[in-house]
Amino acid sequence: xxxxxxxxxxxxxxxxxxxxxxxxxxxxxxxxxxxxxxxSMEMVSADIxxxxxxxxxxxxxxxxxxxxxxxxxxxxxIFLTDLTHFPKVNxxxxxxxxxxxxxxxAIGVAALPKAALxxxxxxxxx
Numbered sequence: 748x749x750x751x752x753x754x755x756x757x758x759x760x761x762x763x764x765x766x767x768x769x770x771x772x773x774x775x776x777x778x779x780x781x782x783x784x785x786x787s788m789e790m791v792s793a794d795i796x797x798x799x800x801x802x803x804x805x806x807x808x809x810x811x812x813x814x815x816x817x818x819x820x821x822x823x824x825i826f827l828t829d830l831t832h833f834p835k836v837n838x839x840x841x842x843x844x845x846x847x848x849x850x851x852x853a854i855g856v857a858a859l860p861k862a863a864l865x866x867x868x869x870x871x872x873x
Contacts, residue, residue, distance in 0.1 A: 819872055
């Protein structure tokens with residue numbers, strides 16, 4: 748199957764050897780998004796709420812570039828440097844998603860790129 752590379756300036760540009768997303772058939776694999784503001788490529792804030800919102804906004808922009816939306820997410824992976832922030836993820840996620848919710852994993856990690864507190868990646872089905 749053909750791979751289609753998804754790219755948008757409405758989400759942070761890749762800071763390594765990867766694409767923002769790759770589509771194969773009707774499935775889109777989104778790379779991890781951290782809370783960088785696309786225009787400046789700087790961290791949105793040190794505040795966890797602002798970081799979670801920015802990550803969801805970045806994932807949303809990539810999903811839109813692929814011709815979908817967060818409603819197309821079937822699997823979401825959440826990486827947190829502090830799992831006590833997990834309730835905040837749930838609270839903010841509820842403003843971006845409606846039932847039925849995607850499958851999801853939340854993983855505690857020691858560190859993330861650019862000292863982010865949160866990173867998320869997603870799989871979409873268009």
